[in-house]
Amino acid sequence: MSRTILDINDFSMVFGGLRAVDHVDMHIDEGEIVALIGPNGAGKTTLFNCVTGVYTPSEGNITVAGPNSEIIRTNGKKPNKITELGLARTFQNIRLFSSMTALENVMIGRHPKLKAGIFGAIFRDKKTRDEEERVIVDSLKILKKLNLAKYANEPASSLPYGAQRRLEIARAMATEPKLLLLDEPAAGMNPQETKELDDTIKRIRDEEGLTILLIEHDMSLVMSLSERIYVLDYGKLIAEGSPDVVKADPAVIKAYLGE
Amino acid sequence: MNKIIQEIKKSVLSALWLMILTFPIMVIKVNSYEGVVLWRWKNLMWIGIGTFFLSWLWRFLLDRKENGPGESKPDADRDGKFSLRKALGERKVKIPTLAVLAILVLAFPFMVKFYQVGIMTSALMFVILGLGLNIVIGYGGLLHLGYAAFYAMGAYTYGLMYLYWGLPFWAALPLGAVSGAVFGIVIGVPVLRLRGDYLAIVTLAFGEISRLLLENMSGFTKGPEGIAQIPRPGFFVKLSLQGATTYLFYICIVLVLFAIFVIRRLEDSRIGRALEAMKEDDIAAQSMGIDLAKTKLITFALGAVWAGMVGVVLAAKTTYINPGSFTLMESVMILVAVVLGGTGSIPGVILGAFLVTLIPEYFRALADYRMLMFGVALVVMSIFRPQGIIPRVRKRYLVGEDKS
Numbered sequence: 001m002s003r004t005i006l007d008i009n010d011f012s013m014v015f016g017g018l019r020a021v022d023h024v025d026m027h028i029d030e031g032e033i034v035a036l037i038g039p040n041g042a043g044k045t046t047l048f049n050c051v052t053g054v055y056t057p058s059e060g061n062i063t064v065a066g067p068n069s070e071i072i073r074t075n076g077k078k079p080n081k082i083t084e085l086g087l088a089r090t091f092q093n094i095r096l097f098s099s100m101t102a103l104e105n106v107m108i109g110r111h112p113k114l115k116a117g118i119f120g121a122i123f124r125d126k127k128t129r130d131e132e133e134r135v136i137v138d139s140l141k142i143l144k145k146l147n148l149a150k151y152a153n154e155p156a157s158s159l160p161y162g163a164q165r166r167l168e169i170a171r172a173m174a175t176e177p178k179l180l181l182l183d184e185p186a187a188g189m190n191p192q193e194t195k196e197l198d199d200t201i202k203r204i205r206d207e208e209g210l211t212i213l214l215i216e217h218d219m220s221l222v223m224s225l226s227e228r229i230y231v232l233d234y235g236k237l238i239a240e241g242s243p244d245v246v247k248a249d250p251a252v253i254k255a256y257l258g259e
Numbered sequence: 260m261n262k263i264i265q266e267i268k269k270s271v272l273s274a275l276w277l278m279i280l281t282f283p284i285m286v287i288k289v290n291s292y293e294g295v296v297l298w299r300w301k302n303l304m305w306i307g308i309g310t311f312f313l314s315w316l317w318r319f320l321l322d323r324k325e326n327g328p329g330e331s332k333p334d335a336d337r338d339g340k341f342s343l344r345k346a347l348g349e350r351k352v353k354i355p356t357l358a359v360l361a362i363l364v365l366a367f368p369f370m371v372k373f374y375q376v377g378i379m380t381s382a383l384m385f386v387i388l389g390l391g392l393n394i395v396i397g398y399g400g401l402l403h404l405g406y407a408a409f410y411a412m413g414a415y416t417y418g419l420m421y422l423y424w425g426l427p428f429w430a431a432l433p434l435g436a437v438s439g440a441v442f443g444i445v446i447g448v449p450v451l452r453l454r455g456d457y458l459a460i461v462t463l464a465f466g467e468i469s470r471l472l473l474e475n476m477s478g479f480t481k482g483p484e485g486i487a488q489i490p491r492p493g494f495f496v497k498l499s500l501q502g503a504t505t506y507l508f509y510i511c512i513v514l515v516l517f518a519i520f521v522i523r524r525l526e527d528s529r530i531g532r533a534l535e536a537m538k539e540d541d542i543a544a545q546s547m548g549i550d551l552a553k554t555k556l557i558t559f560a561l562g563a564v565w566a567g568m569v570g571v572v573l574a575a576k577t578t579y580i581n582p583g584s585f586t587l588m589e590s591v592m593i594l595v596a597v598v599l600g601g602t603g604s605i606p607g608v609i610l611g612a613f614l615v616t617l618i619p620e621y622f623r624a625l626a627d628y629r630m631l632m633f634g635v636a637l638v639v640m641s642i643f644r645p646q647g648i649i650p651r652v653r654k655r656y657l658v659g660e661d662k663s
Binding site for chain 1: 524528529531532539540543544545546547549550561653655656
């Protein structure tokens with residue numbers, strides 16, 4: 001039994017009169033690939049935003065395992081603090097730093113791991129120079145892992161669509177997360193690109209020892225990738241379990257296809 | 260043929276429109292002394308003819324921009340063709356160019372009339388202000404319309420400390436920088452949650468508030484009458500007016516070089532990248548572990564440091580400061596210099612600052628219309644060249660593609 005990395009306990013998110021997420025319990029264990037699915041508007045991205053600190057949850061607890069296996073409650077913490085705890089995310093609607101190059105995008109991801117301050121930048125002492133050099137080397141390594149090395153000096157906005165999606169993953173990986181949260185990584189990709197993404201995600205999971213939580217609408221990708229699936233509908237958890245169990249669950253079929 | 264008639268029709272329409280629009284101010288003139296109204300119909304004719312042709316030119320340029328020979332690629336992509344930027348990048352050209360420039364700058368005060376040195380010093384001060392505001396707007400992406408408040412802070416640091424404690428120029432210069440930075444952070448804290456237009460409005464208000472405070476705290480700041488007889492810096496001995504002005508010119512040169520040095524180093528450092536990420540997408544930046552609050556405060560502080568220093572130089576140069584020198588107009592002019600020259604580009608901002616200060620100086624006849632001119636220039640620029648006269652060139656990292 002591997003340890004739990006993310007634990008969501010009786011968690012709700014309320015916007016005015018709307019319960020976007022309603023008393024949800026979830027947990028993700030180290031090394032798993034877990035998918036979160038559900039029809040449009042089910043509250044998947046809201047849940048993501050709460051976990052990563054963009055919104056503050058209305059009720060319940062979200063806890064992550066700290067560096068020494070201690071349990072840390074993240075409710076109300078700033079997104080950058082949560083990133084430092086080892087959670088990194090991508091965005092559903094690509095949010096790259098579009099006029100910066102691919103390499104620079106990944107270098108931004110290294111930000112929390114670095115120390116150089118204003119005076120380091122101005123005086124450029126040995127420590128700062130070494131750090132800069134290391135950042136470039138490390139970032140390039142990450143780009144290579146995702147087959148993006150040839151775009152290193154291209155502005156992010158000029159990359160092909162699939163490459164932009166992968167660059168988002170690269171940028172998130174640069175923060176050295178334990179848990180990677182992917183929000184619709186295959187949205188808008190053709191079947192060929194989706195297949196490649198499938199392989200890439202599995203590969204980085206194995207190579208980096210990552211845990212992955214993904215939101216996805218492409219069912220073939222979800223079924224092929226995930227070990228466990230949570231299904232949300234109208235903010236409520238309606239099913240969970242292995243792909244086969246979820247596929248056969250009448251509640252899931254009803255949510256997707258109607259009566 | 261049909262097309263030409265269409266074009267004529269459009270131009271006639273715009274001419275008529277502008278003729279009606281400007282009719283009250285350009286045609287009617289009331290001579291209240293003799294009690295008669297002058298009808299200057301000739302003006303109306305000139306406006307009509309002028310608009311007719313200008314609107315034609317305008318549409319021609321717009322058309323060319325949209326469908327024409329759109330080969331305005333960045334210089335780096337134009338292989339083979341001569342490019343000034345590329346040539347300047349080469350060592351063989353770069354070093355002699357810099358040497359000639361350095362000699363010209365050093366000799367400048369002895370080659371021209373004395374009052375020119377004063378004008379050039381003002382221009383250099385504006386360059387530093389532009390570079391400072393460029394950190395806030397060009398790198399941090401925070402639209403700041405109250406920059407003159409930081410400038411005032413520096414000037415009053417020197418003015419007040421001299422007034423009460425007799426502090427000399429060289430002690431005031433670093434203190435001006437510090438007080439600028441502190442003031443930047445103080446203003447930064449309440450606006451941390453704002454962005455875009457809201458930030459612009461609040462900073463504008465802060466700029467006006469600080470000026471009004473200086474004006475109304477008469478007991479402390481001497482109010483609108485200002486502080487007079489602030490000493491110019493001495494060079495071991497007390498300098499003549501001429502000597503002190505020349506000395507300030509050199510001080511400004513050193514400050515400009517210092518600013519360029521610091522900003523270029525910041526630009527490609529961890530902090531510089533964080534600033535830029537914040538400009539591009541603050542939510543994504545925060546999700547990448549960048550502390551937005553801290554980064555915003557750093558941006559304001561880094562921008563305000565330069566205004567603080569230039570403020571001290573201004574107090575020393577004019578020997579007199581009052582709140583009237585730090586109006587909204589001053590903030591706007593610095594902003595115009597940055598936007599005109601090229602947001603985020605150091606050479607662009609320098610050129611922009613020179614244009615904004617020197618054109619009204621040397622074309623005195625146009626001085627009354629300078630606001631109109633800058634307005635027109637901004638409109639034209641934002642349509643035809645939004646990236647500024649000299650846009651920013653991104654750094655490329657050597658990644659050794661052939662090695663792998």
